[in-house]
Structures are given as structure tokens and as C-alpha cells.
Amino acid sequence: MKPLPIMYRLGVAISAVFLLAGCNAEEPTPTPEPTAVADTTISEAPTATAEPTPAPTEEPTAVPPTNTPAPTATPEPAYEPTFAYTTCEFGIPGNRDVRCGYLTVPENRDDVANGRTVQLHVAIFASDSANPAPDPVVYLEGGPGGDALELVPLTFNDQFASFLADRDFIIFDQRGTGYSEPSLACPELIDLTLDTLDDDLTTEEGEALYLDAVAACRARLVDEGVDLTAYNSAENAADVADLRVALGYEAWNLYGISYGTRLAQTVMRDHPEGIRSVILDSTYPLAANLQLETAVNAERAFTVFFAGCAADPACNAAYPNLDEVFAQLVSDLNDNPITIEVYNLSDRQNYDALINGDFLVSVLFNGLYSVELTKIMPKLIYDVRDGRTTDLNALVSTLLYQQQFFSQGMQLSVQCNEEVSFSVPGETMPSTAYPYLNDIFEGGSVTGQFGFAVCDLWQSGEADPIENMLVNSNLPTLILAGEYDPITPPSWGQDVSEGLSDFYYFEFPGIGHGASVSADCPLEITQAFLNDPTTEPDASCIAAMAGPSFVAPLVAGDGAAIELEPFTNADFGISGQKPVGWEEVVAGTFARGASALDQTVIIQQAGPPGIGPDVFLNLLASQLGLAEAPAQSGDYVDGNGRSWALYNADFQGFPINAGFYEDESGLLVVIMISQSEETAVLYDAVFTPAMDALTRN
Template structure:
């Protein structure tokens, strides 16, 4: 969710459908409004009661006679005959990802047992109008991942893509400076006021935990409680730490394997062997031949440590028990899983939906606060992944995107006494446990749950809804740390050994 490492070859970005860019010009001053619509973004099961519509707000609040934008909103009715009066508002991570996909799965959301549930789409994402899609960027990702691509041309390829997308969006009248976290927070506040909601709860995930922090800082009066799943603190310089966090988390998982008698017997010294393997392949890349499904020709990939570590970084929580087994296959030159991943790279590129919004957020809020010296040092610090830049977008890309740096306050920790539940996955390399722990110092009514053996986004682990249960328990009683029975049963995973 937060960081496409853009590890050459192994990271494949799936495209989404392009939403229609549309503006309306307001000539007489403006007041936010919510208008119901029969046409929804997704088909909702017949037994789920809901209201769907669009929140219309100003793109630029400093221009009351300027363009307006429309954000799709679902208000799902609680399954309870006597629902609690304070709804939950949910928006997902990214930045640039759509929240609307969750609309199809409300039957699995425990929150509806007690409350109404509002699904909010952030400005610039897939179903918002306009959607800041960048097919140019998706094409660049696709082209750069092909084995025939000249790696020396990578920088110029992405710079050209950013320039083309930027120019196209600006020609449509889109103000790219207006797609930032604090603007999204204001959109949510406008929705709450427009709907006349006196008090509500916030459910946030990954990047959207930043939106939650801004709301807690700037608009705290109506917020009853907040759940932050995989939190990203405002004050963290994400890019400066990303590669180090990745290696630390891999080390943690492999140490857990070595401390488990069965796993260690099957894969002795797996941590040191894997790290040495990554170092060696960084110097002497692994050569892998894969059949191109489009023409049946054999194509040769050359994989370095920065590529091969994706055996961990591309895994989900459900994949965790298999990670040592998959690493051992790699060490024994069993390349079946690697070839399967590589074959996906020949699929056609997607639409790059939401990439423009992601670029605006990152280049206004993250890049300006990063130390370029630290970024350069981190790129070459670790011999296992030497050459892997921790930067989500490099300096040249952000200079091309040309958005203004946000105010200093957007990079500073918040303080609040609003009840907060912080949820972390112990093996989360994207938003590590230490970040959530650091937030507890300034949040006086905060509780922190760490899910052993889990990765990013515990509340979205559909194979085990324990984190969702904990979040719902907290919404029902935000003065107490939740401790559902399922949480006590979660242990370090039983690793697959054969």
C-alpha cells in the first residue's frame, strides 16, 4: 500500500479502470452538498440496505467560484434493529487506492452489527470525479520490467511518463496542488457537517491514518474514537527508512524460523544463507529464462538482491507460513515460484488509476521533508539490496510534478486525548511496529495491539477477522483496550517445512 519499491522485474502493478474526469464550474459561491444517486460504483447485495450518492466540494477552497469535484459515498445501514447513533467512517490506504471496492463485501464487515458504516472515496482516486489516472506511468512500469529493456534508460522513461501525465491533467484544468491529505480531511469534515452527524468514529488504514491524524488535529470535536490500522505517523520520513525496515522485518521472520525447532531443522541457518545469497546475486545476478506467453519465446531476466527479496515483500499475511519454504526453494535453485511471478510481467499494463493523486501527495508531503543525502546513503548501505533506492519517487520526478510543499505542521506529530486503537502486524515492513509505538507517547488515550506473524493491514486479513473484531470491540468501548478471545490464540506462525 504505501510504497511501490519498483523492484525491477518482480513488482507488477495491476491496472484499474479509468474513471471519467469531470468538473463542474461554480459561478455563484459554493456550499458542499450530498446528492443521492441510483447509479452506484458496484453492485450491492440485495439484502444490504444503503444510501449512495456524491459529495460535491470545491477542488480549491481558496477559490469559491472555481471548479467543484464529486466524491462517491456509501452509507451502509447497520444490521442491528437498534444501531448505535455514532457511525463509522472508513477510507483506505494508498495514497491513490480506491475505497469503493470494499462496498461489495459488507456482509463480512463486523462493524455493521452495531453501527452504520460510511465508505468514503478520497479525491483523485478511481471513482472520484476527476480521477487522476496516469496510464503513461503504468506503461513505463510495464516497459521497464521487460527483460529487453535497457536499464540505463529507466530514469528518462519515468521522467517522460510523469511529464506527459502532468501536462495532460493540467490541460484538463486540474489543480494538482489540491490533492493532499489535509484537503481530503476537509472533504471528510464537509461530509460530516453536510449529513448533520453529531459524532462519529474513524477507521483508517495505512496512508489514510495520516488523514485520521489531520482530522484529530484540525477537526476533533465530532470524533468519538479512532482505529489506525498499520499507522504512518505524520512526522516519519517514510522514504528514508523503507529499505532498512524491509531488511529488519525479513531478519525478524527468519530469526523466528531459526528459533522454531521444526523450521530450523528443515532450514538451518536460513537467515545468514539467504542474506549471503542476496549479496552474491547483487554482484552476480541470477539468470532466469521465462516463456513469454504472448509469443512463446524464451526471455531472460537477470535478478539481483533487490529483486529477489520480493519473496518476502510481495507476500501477504496468508503467505507468511510459506516464506521460509519459498526462500529455501530459491537457495536450492528451484525457480518455479520465481518464474510464475515473472510471467505476470508480460501482461498488458493497466490504466495507472490514482497515480496522479499519489504523486501529488508524495511530492507535496513526503519528498520535501526527506534528506536526499540519507536517501543516497540508504540506496547503497545494504549489500543485500545494493542499488535499491528507498525513494518512492525520486527528486527529478517530483520536480517534474511541480506541486507545492505543504506547511511544516503536516510533518509534525499530533497530540490528542481522543481514544485511539493502534493495530500493527509484527511482520509489517511498510509501517513497522516501532512507528505505532512512537505515537503512543503523544496520544494519551491510545492502546496498541500487535498481531504476531501478520503483515500489513491486519483488519483486512479476511482469513482471520480477529483484528476487525478487536476494532469493533474498541468502537463499542473506546475506554478499554480490546482483548477478544481470538487475539490470545494468535502465535508466531507454524512455518511450512515440506
């Protein structure tokens, strides 16, 4: 799990001050810029690992599908795809061996003569094996519109590194996204979000502003010469096929999550040559109607979620009648919205955000994508009801940051072309169990009736009827589904399997969207399938899986169960104690990581002589946007007779406790960030013992 911005940037900043000061204590130390790191659990999912397995000994032959209607015949292509190696546009994670380049293909293959091209940024991650299998994995990003390579520094090691055991792993930015050119990103829509974050708009006002921003984005792209009708799954699939040829692979394995599965199906249909196997994770069928079915799909996931908490003794005890509490909270917030302060890591600014009931519904919907967020949702619901918004602040802050990793123009082009164009105005499929879902999705740009107005404006054309038909194929295919998935339900994976003659289908309890990167078991099954697509993977691990480990806050008496263990840090030359299981995310900074929203952290560091508490108090104020540095609140004499100066602060509802001990050797620092309802327990169980134990080596 990646830490969220508050505690991470504070830990980085303090570490930098100490380490720079240690290199040259006589020179003034500049205040470092915080490193931009955010949790990505809303779009995909947390860490999962698997043991490497041997490369396959037999490779099946890809056979073209036999029943899918063939696309209209086209003449021999009047172009040759080209690939040129360049530097990587993104930060390479760790010491990975990565080669990057650009694939150049026509923007519109039906009009090659116009000379317009697109350039797709591609990264080839080298296998860890000295003798890798000849068929790499090519990853197909979701969305549509997801920026794959911009997220690599944040996600690769957690989600994809294990695939390198036996094969190269290829990630690319699809046309219109990320570092590919042209980009169909719409900063106009991001600006609209930030400009109206604290506005209490009516539905009509919000839709009018959205259409204005869409019109501005469209006008700019058209002025730049972009053909919006050329950004669709058929062209996208042709890009994938051209990439394999340009890179010189005889065969490879397709691996798609979410929209990436729809793209994979299109490749299976149009370009089956050279495909050894296919992995469809969180499947989006071509024949599905996202515009019509989203509310009822969400209803199914909400029902699973509420039932999951009710069936969990600890969750039900802490958060009884969760469905009723949530429905009442949605109604109350729609009548009387609240305002919270959030932090946007993209521009490093604080914003006021208005939270009404409809927004809270979208928060829960997004939370069910990730098992790490799902397990915190009951607590978040009760917290908001009771006036505690620290988790909500963190989640909304993360959602704001994630906007920059998405090309909304690409999403509109694809969905308007091949989804909305097959829908019928006025046709609805409302949720009956949770009516509050209907307004949310009816007003969505591609999930309800408002989509017709958006697409009338965007004008990305209408797809061939084949884009709304079941794909038939005999390519070896693995289909994965998560029980809690709110957007691509397990039934969609089963629907796709009806057109496949050689497939394995697995559903996993307790997890949501992106099953293969959500837990060890689905990843192990995925790896086994890659190693031998002709043999059904051993799925016995599914029986050991359970529902989410729902989070409940610490209460009086829970501190006794927190076990401490010794640690040593060579960077600062210190030893001390930290709670068992807390991960060192930055030198001397230990995060609890109970969920994707957990900001709880203990920072233990040391500095050279000459740097007193005032340096760090001013840094604390600067990093967290406090009006002034905190004043001393008291003293603590530890078990060794040392007197620590104590300070308290608060940031967006997160209490911050700091202790400083200074002697001739320099400064020892202990800082704890926690949630208000847990501070008293953690103060005695973690913060005070940290001061008692921290020493120089």
C-alpha cells in the same frame, strides 16, 4: 482467502458450460468469459471475523486538541458541500444494502472562486442491525492513492462485513482515486511496467523511462485542468469533515489503515468535531520520514522474518539458513536474471517477466505485508533457487493485476507535497544488515534520492510545516501494529501515541500490515473498542497468537494425513469426496487455500448427455492459452469398474490432471491443479479417490 486467476477462471468456465448446457442441452453453448477475481493480500489482508457485541451506552465528547500548532486561520468557507445519491459504480457484494452517491467539494479550498470541484464516490453499507448505533464507521483507504471502491467486490465480505453488526459502514474513494473525479491514475506508468517487464534495464535507463512516463501523465492531467497542488492530506481531511456534515451525522468513527492513519491524524488535528473514536491500524506518523527510513524499516521486518523461520522447527528443517540462501539468490539473480511467464488478468494476456535479484527483494518486501503471503515466502525463496517458479508466477501475476486499483498520480501529489518536501537531498539511512535493500529503496519514486527528481518534475507544491509535526489529541484512539509489518513498523504507532492522551496500543505477533483485517484477535479488539472507546479492550487473545504457519511442501508419506469427507452439490446433482478444509469457491470447485499463492484445486462436476471430453479439453486449452488440447494419456478403472479417460497438461509450471467418465447419463469430470513437487502425493490422496467416489445423485 480469494483464489488466484488460474484455477478460479477454469472452475468458473467449466461450471458455466455445464450449467448452461443443463438449462438447454439442445442449444450450442457459448464459451463464457472468465470472471475477474484476484487475491488482494499484497495490499491488505485475509479474512477475519468476530462476534457482534452490544452498542455502547455512553458516548464520549470529542474535545479539540490542545497542543498541536493551529493551521493558518482562514475565513468562513465560501461553499457548501453537497451530496447527491446515484447508482453504485462498483459491483455490490452479495445482497448487501448499499446506497451510493457523490460528494462535491472545491478542488482547492484556498481558491474556491475558480469554480473547480472534485466529486468523491461514496458508498454507505447499511448495518445488519434493526437498531444500529447512530455513529457509523468511515473507512479511510491506504496508499496514498488506493482505490477503495473498486476493491469492494473483492474485499468487503472478507474484511469489513463484520463491522455491520452494529453500525453502518462508509467507504469512499478519496480525491484523485477510483471512481472519484477527476482521477489522478497514470495509465502511462502501467503501460511502462508492461512494456519493460522483460527488459534488463540499468538503473539509469529505468529512471529515465519512469521520468518520461511521469512527465506524460502530468502533462495530460494539467491539460485537463487538474491542480496537482490540491491533492494532499489537508484537503483530503477537509473532504472527510465535509462528508460527515453532508450526510447529516452528528458523530462517527474514523478507521484508517496505512496512509489512512495519516489521513485520520490530519482529520483529528484539523476537524476533531464529530469524531467519536479513531482506529489507527499500521500507523504512518506525520513526522515520520518515509523517504529516509524505508530501508531500515524493511531491514527490521526481514530480520523478524528470517528469525521467525529459524525458530520454527518445521520451517528451519525445510528451509535452513534462509537469510544466507536469500542473500546468495539475490546476488545470483542480479548476475544472471531468469525469465518467467506471467498472466495479467486486466488484459488477459501472458507476458514474459525478467526476474533479477532486486525484483526478488521487492517480492519478499511486498510478501511481508500479508500473513497469507509471509507464510509462503520461505518456500518461494527455496523454490526459485531450485528452479521452481510456480508461486513466483502467481505472485507476479497478482501484482500486475493490482496495478489497476491504484492512482499513482495521487500518491505522487501527496508524497511530494508532504513527505519529500521535508527531506534533505543526499541524506540517507542505509540498511547495514542487508545491503541489497538499499538500491531498491534509493531508486523508489517516493522512498529514496530518486524521489527528488520525480517530485521536481511532478510539482505538487510544498506543505505547511504542520504537516511534518506530531499530532496532539485527546480523542479516544486505538493503535494496532503487526510484528512483521515491513513499511509501518510498530515503533511508528508508539511514536504517534506520544501526542495522544487517551489511547490503547496493541502489537500482534506473526502478522504484518493491516492487523485488524489479518486475524480474529485484532479484529475482536477493534470491535470491542468501537463498542466502548472509554474502556480498554480485553486483549488476552494476543497471548494465544504465534508466528506465521510457514508452508512446507507435501512429501512422500504426507498423503496418509489428508482426510477426505463427503460432499453433495445440488447444481450438478452429484456427490463425492473432497479433502477436509478445502473450500468450495465455485460450484464443484474446491480450493486448498494453504496460502494466498496456493493454486491447488480439485474440480468435480457433471454435464448432460451430448457434451463429451473434447468440449472441456478445448475449453481448457482456450482458458489457459495452450497451443492445442491435450491428448489422452491413459485410463483409470475405478473401484466401481468405471473406466476414466485421463489427460495431462501444464500451465506455467502447474501440472493439470483431468479424468472423464461418460455414459448414457452424461459426463463426469474430475480435474486437479497442483504444484509439481506435490502432484505425486495429491494424485494418490485426492485425485484418484475423487474419481472413485464421484456419482450422480
